[in-house]
């Protein structure tokens with residue numbers, strides 16, 4: 408340990424050390440029937456027995472949050488590294504301002520049991536119901552329970568991980 412150089416990390420950037428899972432596209436439907444999707448990087452598994460539950464941090468100002476409170480369901484899709492430009496675009500504007508699926512002509516399929524759209528080409532998706540929402544300061548923690556899930560083989564190899572801003576990474580080869 409003596410020879411390893413550790414640099415101080417600011418309290419604002421400490422979270423970048425904790426990011427583990429892939430970015431999710433939280434796909435929802437709004438009150439006017441407009442479908443939306445927003446990238447969410449702050450996510451975490453919550454439980455796996457008897458079924459998988461997950462949580463993510465969502466700004467209550469997002470259209471996504473309003474949709475979640477209204478519809479009580481969502482699809483968590485895992486974009487691939489190849490989709491990072493679209494991830495950035497969909498994360499830089501609100502679904503209140505534009506219909507993101509129409510704006511970028513995003514091909515999609517429909518959820519099998521949840522009324523939301525799955526962007527084509529994702530590594531996996533999880534159809535979920537909202538089970539709890541906690542408010543903490545200026546953010547909310549949304550807990551979901553998985554109702555159905557679909558993935559390509561070895562989906563973990565393809566998912567997109569976020570550090571901050573436009574800085575992403577993907578899993579390296581097995582060693």
Ligand SMILES: Cc1cc2nc3c(=O)[nH]c(=O)nc-3n(C[C@H](O)[C@H](O)[C@H](O)COP(=O)(O)O)c2cc1C
Pocket residue numbers: 430443444445446447448449450464465466468469470471472494495497498499500501502503569
């Ligand atoms: C890579 C990336 C990761 C993001 N992660 C989060 C997040 O963890 N929580 C959050 O509330 N917003 C996050 N955002 C911001 C929202 O995706 C963004 O504000 C989006 O435009 C909200 O859209 P909506 O109003 O249609 O819901 C992220 C954006 C990007 C580009």
